[in-house]
Amino acid sequence: MSTIKTVEELRTVYKAPLERAVLKEMVGLDKHARAFLQRSPFVLIGSCAPGGRADVSPKGDQPGFVHALDDRTIAIPDRPGNNRLDTFENILGNPTVGLIFLIPGMNETLRINGTAEISTDPALLARFEHQRKLPISVMIVRTEEVYLHCAKAFLRSGLWDPSTFIERGSFPSFGTILKDQIAAEETAEELDRHLAERYKATLY
Known part of the structure; x- marks a missing residue:
């Protein structure tokens, strides 16, 4: 076997996940996930078009720019960009998204998977006013999986180590x-x- 084609074959190559890696998954935001969002200035958003084309797009702003509307809902403002709208067009056809939040200098990341919609509600836009300017729209994500991811990728890459810059x-x-x-x-x-x-x- 050189090319893995089934889950059964995959599981013969990898060990079973540690119990805590499974148990840590939540459906909503606890106090630690909320605290992470309040400190994060950067998120990667994964989406997929109905036909299967995948995309990952970055969004960044001041720490805490993503707001928790409640324990199951977060809101991400959209500032001026290149207007390709890859993520938003994907969401209109397939609302499933995967998010990875980063905090500079911290090796753990926050992962949130869920479903998204795009809003131009005036009251919601006003919530994200910055420098007297409103976002163009706001992405609302209903959380389905929330968990903190371990540090191995960042430790291997030395991403925050200035000597690697x-x-x-x-x-x-x-x-x-x-x-x-x-x-x-x-x-x-x-x-x-x-x-x-x-x-x-x-x-x-």
């Missing part, structure tokens, strides 16, 4: 990459400058 100049700038990938008429330097200007003008 690359010299930014050792990798092409975003403008250089765009120039190569889309054959833009602007120079790489012009693209980088325009991106920096847009970041300042449209962050919120």
Whole structure:
């Protein structure tokens, strides 16, 4: 056997999960999950189109930008972005989402799986006003699985260890990459400058 095709085959390769890895799963938010959300400035959102195309998109803001509306519901504001709307289009056809919340310097992550919808309710938008600007919409997620994930991936990767950080100049700038990938008429330097200007003008 080289390619695993069934759950039974998979379970012959891996050991059974530890009991605590199964028991830690909750359907809603406890005090620790709420505290994690209050400190997290970053979340990765996994979604899937009805036909099966998967996507993972990042969202970041000030710590605590994701609000717990109650023990089974969280709300994530959507700020200006690239307007591809991959996640939102997926949700309209398949509301299932998987979220991973990070806190800089902390090796554990918070995982939330559930179903999502998109809201433009004025009262809800007002809740997330920042710098006198409202989010474009708010993603509401009804939780089905909530649990803290262990630190092994972060320990192996050394993600928060400054000694692992690359010299930014050792990798092409975003403008250089765009120039190569889309054959833009602007120079790489012009693209980088325009991106920096847009970041300042449209962050919120």
